[in-house]
Structures are given as structure tokens and as C-alpha cells.
Amino acid sequence: MQLQTSRLVTLMLFLVIALSLAACGQTAAPSAQGSSTPAAPAPAPAASPAPAAAPSDGKITVEDAQGTVTLAKKPERIVTxxxxxxxxxxxxxxxxxxxxxxxxxxxxxxxxxxxxxSYTSVGSRYEPNIELISSLKPDLIIVDINKHKNALPQLKAIAPLLVLNDFQADYDQMLKNYIITAKAVGKEEEGKKRLQEHQAKMEAAKKKIKNANMTVLPAVVNPTGFFGHSDHSYSGSMLKMLGYTDPLKNDTAYPQMTLEQLVETNPQALFLMPTDKVTIVNQWETNPLWKKLDAVNNNKVYTVERRDWSLSRGMLGSEKIAEDILKQLGE
Incomplete structure (x- = not known):
């Protein structure tokens, strides 16, 4: 009987010791995870360095028309x-x-x-108000390499510049400018996504366009001049991208033309961008030469907004051009 009791006590003692050891093992693991020893980092903290993929100083570096531009941080006060x-x-x-x-x-x-x-007007694109621009305390000014070349030193003294080849740019260059701008303002991924949406819209427009290879000429007209936009220009190159033919075959983007030169070029369709209510075309319409144009005889002389076709050289402007083209020549 005593032997059985002794065995029972021994067994119970063994169980108590085993349970104690198990309990120690369970508490040991958390204490190891909480250790500051770098040789065994915990899984959760290991994920924290992920944001370090971006520069630790927050700088943005892009290549513009003049070279490398480095911005100290994402710009928040931009002057265009x-x-x-x-x-x-x-x-x-x-x-x-x-x-x-x-x-x-x-x-x-x-x-x-x-x-x-709301925004502040800083004056003319060709003669901006430098003092007013300075008063806005911008951290980025976006300029054209040709149009603003005389003002670049003054503007550079105010804020970092993003210099783009815009005024002489064709459609493809505009797309490049867009991605450069998106990166400069910290919106590169958003820019790439918007560009894909834009390109999908252009592909859809191409499929709806009729009379491909028709000679089509866009032109800005003012009271004293007619300026054709060749396929070296923004709107002219976009029409070429959509499938139309440039009748100018000119090496310059915006050649000024006489009525005689226009008749010789003889486009099958004309898209006029007037700067004023009365332009040189009003005078030409009374000239017998005007009636020799295929575009006139085809009833394909259209008036469109210069602000859409020439001034707003971007995603929205391009999509409006495609919309106008489809309305007049497509579907």
C-alpha cells in the first residue's frame, strides 16, 4: 500500500514539473520577439523600412528640356x-x-x-508680371524653353523651373511633357494611368474615323494672317496620328500662307481657329480663288475653338480635338 502511495506521489510530482517546464517554454517565445537584439528581428518590424524606397530627403529628380532638375520636395505652389x-x-x-x-x-x-x-493671373504668356509671380512664393514654375527664354533668368531667381519644349512641340512631345510634368509634381503613377486612358480614347477614335488619308489642314486665322499648322505642330501632328494627311509638307510648324499658297496646297478639309470675330478669311471669301478650294466645294470648312485646338495642348485639349474631328468627319 505504501509502495502504491509512493508511486502515486512520484507520478504527481513528475506531472507538476512537466507542466512548469511547458509554461516556461510558452513565455520564452514572446520575450525573444521583444528582444532588441538585431540578429533576430521580428517579422512585423521588418516591414517598416518599405517607405524608404522613396528618397529619404523627399527630393524629386526629372529630366526637362535643359537637363536635370532636382526639387527639394513635392511642389505645392505651382505657377504655370x-x-x-x-x-x-x-x-x-x-x-x-x-x-x-x-x-x-x-x-x-x-x-x-x-x-x-481660384488662381492669380500673372499676366501675359509673353510678358509675365515677374513681381506678381514672386509674391505668390511658388516652389515650381513651369515654362516653355522658347516662349519664355528671355524671362528665364528672372524666373529662376524666384523658384525652381521646369523647362519644357512646348510651343514648338508636336503631339508626341506633348505626351512626353505630360509624363515629365507628372513626375515633377509627385504624380507619376497618376500620370501614367491617365496617359493610358487617353491613348485608349485615341485608339477608339481612330476606329470611328472615315475618309482616312484625306488631306486636312488646321490653321489659326487672325485679322491679318493665315497660319497653317503642319504635321510638325501639335494639332497638325495629332491629325496625322488619327490617320489624316498633311497637305502642307512644310518643315516649319506654323507657316504663314497667302490665299494663292492655300489654293496650291488645296486641302480637302479646313479647320479654322479664329483669334477674332473678323479675320482674313472674311476677306478671302469674296475672292474667286477661295471658291477653288476643295474644302470649300466639299462644304468641309469648319470653325473650331482656338483654345481647344491650339492653346490647351494637353490631354483635355487633345481629346476635344478628337471629339470635334469625329463630329465633322467621322462616324
């Missing part, structure tokens, strides 16, 4: 020196604080104007 740059920012969800709008908000296309909030 042309309508095309404003178009680009609006599609990226960025509001400029200042715009060179020639003192006329009416020059913004509707799709831009409807999304544009």
Missing part, C-alpha cells in the same frame, strides 16, 4: 506660364496658384475651366 501646362496639371488633380492667362479666363477650354479653382 501657359495654358497647356494648366491642362496637364488639372488632369493630375493639381491646382496652380498662378497662371499666365493673358488676362483672359475665356481662353481656357471648358473642360479646364470647370475644374479650375
Amino acid at each position: 506660364m501657359d495654358f497647356s501646362f494648366t491642362d496637364m496639371l488639372i488632369t493630375l488633380g493639381v491646382q496652380p496658384v498662378g497662371i499666365a492667362d493673358d488676362g483672359s479666363p475665356a481662353l481656357f477650354m471648358d473642360a479646364v475651366k470647370s475644374q479650375l479653382k
Whole structure:
């Protein structure tokens, strides 16, 4: 009997010791995870360095028309020196604080104007108000390498510049400018996504267009001049991208033309972008030579908004051009 009792006590003692050891093992694991020893980091903290993929100093580096531009941080107060740059920012969800709008908000296309909030007009695109720009305390100014070349030193003294080849740019260059701008304002991924959407719209437009290879000429007309937009220009190159033929075959983007030269070029369709209510075309229409144009005889002379076809060289402007083309020549 005593032997059985002794065995029972021994067994119970063994169980108590085993349970004690098991309990120690369970508490040991958490204490190891909480250790500051770098040789055995815990899984959760190991994920924390992920944000370090971006530069630790927050700098943004891009290549513009003049070389490498490094911005200290994502810009928040941007001044745009042309309508095309404003178009680009609006599609990226960025509001400029200042715009060179020639003192006329009416020059913004509707799709831009409807999304544009309050801003300060900094004067003419060709003669901006430097003091006013400085007072806005911008951290980025977007400029054209040709149009603003005389003002670059003054503007550079105010804020970092993003210099783009815009005024002489064709459609493909505009797309490149868009991605450069998107990266500069910290919206590179949004820009790539919007570009894909735009390209899908253009491909859809191509499929709906009729009379491919028709000779089509866009032109800006003012009271004293007619300026054809060749396929080296923004609107002319876009028409070429859509499948139309440039009748100018000119090495310059915006050649000024006489009525005689226009008759010799003889486009099958004309898209006129007037700067004023009365232009040189009103005078030409009374000339017998005007009636020799195929576009006139085909009833394919159209008036479109210069702000859509020429000023707003961006995603929204391009999509409006495609819309106008489809309305008049497609479907």
C-alpha cells in the first residue's frame, strides 16, 4: 500500500514539473520577439523600412528640356506660364496658384475651366508680371524653353523651373511633357494611368474615323494672317496620328500662307481657329480663288475653338480635338 502511495506521489510530482517546464517554454517565445537584439528581428518590424524606397530627403529628380532638375520636395505652389501646362496639371488633380492667362479666363477650354479653382493671373504668356509671380512664393514654375527664354533668368531667381519644349512641340512631345510634368509634381503613377486612358480614347477614335488619308489642314486665322499648322505642330501632328494627311509638307510648324499658297496646297478639309470675330478669311471669301478650294466645294470648312485646338495642348485639349474631328468627319 505504501509502495502504491509512493508511486502515486512520484507520478504527481513528475506531472507538476512537466507542466512548469511547458509554461516556461510558452513565455520564452514572446520575450525573444521583444528582444532588441538585431540578429533576430521580428517579422512585423521588418516591414517598416518599405517607405524608404522613396528618397529619404523627399527630393524629386526629372529630366526637362535643359537637363536635370532636382526639387527639394513635392511642389505645392505651382505657377504655370501657359495654358497647356494648366491642362496637364488639372488632369493630375493639381491646382496652380498662378497662371499666365493673358488676362483672359475665356481662353481656357471648358473642360479646364470647370475644374479650375481660384488662381492669380500673372499676366501675359509673353510678358509675365515677374513681381506678381514672386509674391505668390511658388516652389515650381513651369515654362516653355522658347516662349519664355528671355524671362528665364528672372524666373529662376524666384523658384525652381521646369523647362519644357512646348510651343514648338508636336503631339508626341506633348505626351512626353505630360509624363515629365507628372513626375515633377509627385504624380507619376497618376500620370501614367491617365496617359493610358487617353491613348485608349485615341485608339477608339481612330476606329470611328472615315475618309482616312484625306488631306486636312488646321490653321489659326487672325485679322491679318493665315497660319497653317503642319504635321510638325501639335494639332497638325495629332491629325496625322488619327490617320489624316498633311497637305502642307512644310518643315516649319506654323507657316504663314497667302490665299494663292492655300489654293496650291488645296486641302480637302479646313479647320479654322479664329483669334477674332473678323479675320482674313472674311476677306478671302469674296475672292474667286477661295471658291477653288476643295474644302470649300466639299462644304468641309469648319470653325473650331482656338483654345481647344491650339492653346490647351494637353490631354483635355487633345481629346476635344478628337471629339470635334469625329463630329465633322467621322462616324
